[in-house]
Amino acid sequence: xxxxxxxxxxxxxxxxxxxxxxxxxxxxxxxxxxxxxxxxxxxxxxxxxxxxxxxxxxxxxxxxxxxxxxxxxxxxxxxxxxxxxxxxxxxxxxxxxxxxxxxxxxxxxxxxxxxxxxxxxxxxxxxxxxxxxxxxxxxxxxxxxxxxxxxxxxxxxxxxxxxxxxxxxxxxxxxxxxxxxxxxxxxxxxxxxxxxxxxxxxxxxxxxxxxxxxxxxxxxxxxxxxxxxxxxxxxxxxxxxxxxxxxxxxxxxxxxxxxxxxxxxxxxxxxxxxxxxxxxxxxxxxxxxxxxxxxxxxxxxxxxxxxxxxxxxxxxxxxxxxxxxxxxxxxxxxxxxxxxxxxxxxxxxxxxxxxxxxxxxxxxxxxxxxxxxxxxxxxxxxxxxxxxxxxxxxxxxxxxxxxxxxxxxxxxxxxxxxxxxxxxxxxxxxxxxxxxxxxxxxxxxxxxxxxxxxxxx
Amino acid sequence: xxxxxxxxxxxxxxxxxxxxxxxxxxxxxxxxxxxxxxxxxxxxxxxxxxxxxxxxxxxxxxxxxxxxxxxxxxxxxxxxxxxxxxxxxxxxxxxxxxxxxxxxxxxxxxxxxxxxxxxxxxxxxxxxxxxxxxxxxxxxxxxxxxxxxxxxxxxxxxxxxxxxxxxxxxxxxxxxxxxxxxxxxxxxxxxxxxxxxxxxxxxxxxxxxxxxxxxxxxxxxxxxxxxxxxxxxxxxxxxxxxxxxxxxxxxxxxxxxxxxxxxxxxxxxxxxxxxxxxxxxxxxxxxxxxxxxxxxxxxxxxxxxxxxxxxxxxxxxxxxxxxxxxxxxxxxxxxxxxxxxxxxxxxxxxxxxxxxxxxxxxxxxxxxxxxxxxxxxxxxxxxxxxxxxxxxxxxxxxxxxxxxxxxxxxxxxxxxxxxxxxxxxxxxxxxxxxxxxxxxxxxxxxxxxxxxxxxxx
Numbered sequence: 086x087x088x089x090x091x092x093x094x095x096x097x098x099x100x101x102x103x104x105x106x107x108x109x110x111x112x113x114x115x116x117x118x119x120x121x122x123x124x125x126x127x128x129x130x131x132x133x134x135x136x137x138x139x140x141x142x143x144x145x146x147x148x149x150x151x152x153x154x155x156x157x158x159x160x161x162x163x164x165x166x167x168x169x170x171x172x173x174x175x176x177x178x179x180x181x182x183x184x185x186x187x188x189x190x191x192x193x194x195x196x197x198x199x200x201x202x203x204x205x206x207x208x209x210x211x212x213x214x215x216x217x218x219x220x221x222x223x224x225x226x227x228x229x230x231x232x233x234x235x236x237x238x239x240x241x242x243x244x245x246x247x248x249x250x251x252x253x254x255x256x257x258x259x260x261x262x263x264x265x266x267x268x269x270x271x272x273x274x275x276x277x278x279x280x281x282x283x284x285x286x287x288x289x290x291x292x293x294x295x296x297x298x299x300x301x302x303x304x305x306x307x308x309x310x311x312x313x314x315x316x317x318x319x320x321x322x323x324x325x326x327x328x329x330x331x332x333x334x335x336x337x338x339x340x341x342x343x344x345x346x347x348x349x350x351x352x353x354x355x356x357x358x359x360x361x362x363x364x365x366x367x368x369x370x371x372x373x374x375x376x377x378x379x380x381x382x383x384x385x386x387x388x389x390x391x392x393x394x395x396x397x398x399x400x401x402x403x404x405x406x407x408x409x410x411x412x413x414x415x416x417x418x419x420x421x422x423x424x425x426x427x428x429x430x431x432x433x434x435x436x437x438x439x440x441x442x443x444x445x446x447x448x449x450x451x452x453x454x455x456x457x458x459x460x461x462x463x464x465x466x467x468x469x470x471x472x473x474x475x476x477x478x479x480x481x482x483x484x485x486x487x488x489x490x491x492x493x494x495x496x497x498x499x500x501x502x503x504x505x506x507x508x509x510x511x512x513x514x515x516x517x518x519x520x521x522x523x524x525x526x527x528x529x530x531x532x533x534x535x536x537x538x539x540x541x542x
Numbered sequence: 543x544x545x546x547x548x549x550x551x552x553x554x555x556x557x558x559x560x561x562x563x564x565x566x567x568x569x570x571x572x573x574x575x576x577x578x579x580x581x582x583x584x585x586x587x588x589x590x591x592x593x594x595x596x597x598x599x600x601x602x603x604x605x606x607x608x609x610x611x612x613x614x615x616x617x618x619x620x621x622x623x624x625x626x627x628x629x630x631x632x633x634x635x636x637x638x639x640x641x642x643x644x645x646x647x648x649x650x651x652x653x654x655x656x657x658x659x660x661x662x663x664x665x666x667x668x669x670x671x672x673x674x675x676x677x678x679x680x681x682x683x684x685x686x687x688x689x690x691x692x693x694x695x696x697x698x699x700x701x702x703x704x705x706x707x708x709x710x711x712x713x714x715x716x717x718x719x720x721x722x723x724x725x726x727x728x729x730x731x732x733x734x735x736x737x738x739x740x741x742x743x744x745x746x747x748x749x750x751x752x753x754x755x756x757x758x759x760x761x762x763x764x765x766x767x768x769x770x771x772x773x774x775x776x777x778x779x780x781x782x783x784x785x786x787x788x789x790x791x792x793x794x795x796x797x798x799x800x801x802x803x804x805x806x807x808x809x810x811x812x813x814x815x816x817x818x819x820x821x822x823x824x825x826x827x828x829x830x831x832x833x834x835x836x837x838x839x840x841x842x843x844x845x846x847x848x849x850x851x852x853x854x855x856x857x858x859x860x861x862x863x864x865x866x867x868x869x870x871x872x873x874x875x876x877x878x879x880x881x882x883x884x885x886x887x888x889x890x891x892x893x894x895x896x897x898x899x900x901x902x903x904x905x906x907x908x909x910x911x912x913x914x915x916x917x918x919x920x921x922x923x924x925x926x927x928x929x930x931x932x933x934x935x936x937x938x939x940x941x942x943x944x945x946x947x948x949x950x951x952x953x954x955x956x957x958x959x960x961x962x963x964x965x966x967x968x969x970x971x972x973x974x975x976x977x978x979x980x981x982x983x984x985x986x987x988x989x990x991x992x993x994x995x996x997x998x999x
Binding site: 307377425447 | 572573574576697700701704705710711727728731732747749764765766767768770787788790791792794795798799801802803805806807808814815816818819820821823824827828830831832834835836838839841842843845846849852853856859860861862863864866867868870871872874875877878879880881882883886888889893896897900901903904907908911912915916919923924928930945949974976979980983987
């Protein structure tokens, strides 16, 4: 287990101790900004400003973007106005917006006062769009071409303006800001004749999203069409920005994490696990735990109500956890499947009857298989191996019949509730495991006691 | 609810009926291949070959790639040799491999016999790599440049060879197949002097993966560094291919879906929900349901063992579901959080003590809050509102103390089991909700009865 590895962090610490700044710089310039940021996060924060100043200008800005908000804030507070301006000049607008969104008001004011007027205007524009919309994650820095340009003119324009653009590889053809089509740099480079015009070359079947499109839909569209970027248009169909594939990837990961957290019965958080302290975890987790604890009152009430039956046939009690567990698991299987299919855009509310019918058929298969297996298990393990004489074949039958019906009810509820949530504009992921389980817990008890009452008493 | 929308599918059906093929073609060429494939999937399969032949060559191949395996197989079986060759000529190698992997042996033989020798060699090479490795998802079609080339020569080379490459925007500089660095087309276009050599321009700090790197790691690296493509090298550090961002996006979605399915207690499946029939769903779901049903024997045994105690204090029974539920939810919250952090590469096994310590502190906060709330709820709701005289303050205390300890145990187990699974090279997602719940169910009962025995009897 004892591995002796020399990490970059420890090397840098030693070099910092010895004030070997030029060696540090030589090491840093061989690294990728994302890795530099990760290393910086590991070091003591009071060394950050010094280390940061060792980076070449462009690299400094790229590293800055990759850092955590608290360190970004600390650095900004230490920057002189001209240092701040230098970093801002190198940032893409969408990255600048991401930073501004995380900073306290006085830091935001300082950032906006140091940004050049064009950038300030664009930042303010993007900030106006609602959270999680295409408008809020887009960048306004794209290459636009006019339809009458020749390929040669287009390449000249890209060369002149491209350095500040987030991507030059897909260029958008616009006329009075209306989006007419797109050309790729591949098209431009591979075309034989430099005098071809952009309008001849462009693809007019351009897929765009609007500023209010949900970011999850934008990410799905980028992934579906394998595009490097998607153009964003406003309500008057004028082009206002692009969303690039790297932002779409981040959105996909964020949305999957959010779904998983909600399905696990937590309030989603944007902090990574290691950066969340125990109080953050507490706040994320306690609301659902409290809610579910209180809602368990129903299961308690049901058991109380059937107390006399349970006293008469005490053996029934010991099968409650198995029935509730199987019901809960069956329901959450269906819920999770439907929630994921909704997230990936495979199904929508109108498919609800198709979903319920599919779930009923799957439930019958699962229910029958489980009931048969359960009968065998109860008779073999509980009656013969554990010598529990109270487990008669008729008791086993009660358990198995209750199980089959529980599975059926659980799968119908698990399959339909997420769709209903979606229709009501709630997050379908809320309908996953903990929530479904609580409903199914009560239902499985009611079914169990109903079957028991009908057969045994 | 009654919406009257004219879908492309219905329009095409009507046009097909009337044999209006040129109109159909005019409609199809305005569409994106991914959308054409989606529309084709909705139509009757016997019309597919006819529709497919209406598409221009390149579009036909792009649409073919987006279709479901069963329809691809049907089309291939209907193709003449020359039609098959035309489609194959337009495919990228990685897409061809994806198709080959889904086809039965006789179709594979036919594909390989019609592919040109170079492509056949490359398909066979990629097929050798293990599933889910970088080698298995890479493409061999990338642009390589030599270090002594000038910018002008490089652009000429890209123009000459680029049409068959999956991406031309990142070019890899190699010497005797060793990867020396990379240049982007942006660098090439924006550089002022056409006589600059590639070795002056290239970035030597190139991040690469090996053929055996797990696809999930590849996707994470692409997302972390915001690269369009990552080079793949073999064990001798020779460059063999690239993985592009669009494949990384697919991998990210697949892996998230797989994690979610496993966490929901299912065997992961590559079929979408609507394409899975009820028997597919049954097969995906029944193994866990059976396993968990059988493992519930333990909870049954524990309850049996304490039957006399439960008979003496029947009120204890009605709180079993609440305790087990809270324990299960607490444990799965921790498990889900840790599993996601593992998936995103935020933590690894060596963080286990950090994780356990964080979980213990969060558990103490949650446990105390729940115990206090539970005491209040039990006294208020169960004793006073529901007038259950058996719920004495001392019984309430037993329930609350048991709850606090259950939460603590659940969070320690939930936080550590996924890490241990990872260390044992099992999928951490297996340790989520259903599995953790089963362990915690037994534990919470043991804690409950231990506390009850100590205080009440």
